Amino acid sequence: MRLPAAQRLKGLSEPQRRAVALVLRDLRDLRDLRDQANTEAEQAWHRRKGPMAAYWRAVSTYARHLAHALEQRTAAITPPVSDAPQEAK
Template sequence: MGYINPLLQLPAGRKLLDLPAEQRAPLEAVLRELRDQANAEAEKSWSKRKGPMAAYWRAVSTYARHLAHALSVTRLCGRESNGVACMLPRGHRCPDCASVGLDSGDPS
């Protein structure tokens, strides 16, 4: 994904990365399915001119996507800049690491 996941900026969101891979994978699959179903409900509500329900389902879809993506991230960069740890997934070219030549874009 080419975006900074806001959930990974929260301590509780980062705890998702502490779950073992065998627990994260099924949760990620369910959340991706939830995203698809919520998108379908949003479209159905929109076609019925039910704007508030369409917005609700679109928000559910977005949250499910962010959670699924957080579960798919293997680890964060973790480098520190001015005493703050980088919260971008490794290899996502964080500005501080890239500016000093530390981040080669290698996802390993």
């Protein structure tokens, strides 16, 4: 949630955040992306495809985190921390 991209998502208006959250949660047959990714992970695991199972678990986790971030009512934006040193004036 501290990544600059997450902060930009939190900066969207509430209707925009809800629209993106709906896309992440409500795809095709009304199963959310998280469930679909978890199903893919289980299938990959049973086929002994560990890297693909890990990939789909990550997709599931990211979908959940993004949807949660977008559904939060408060959109407090904290500026990203720059690695560049500040020049003294």
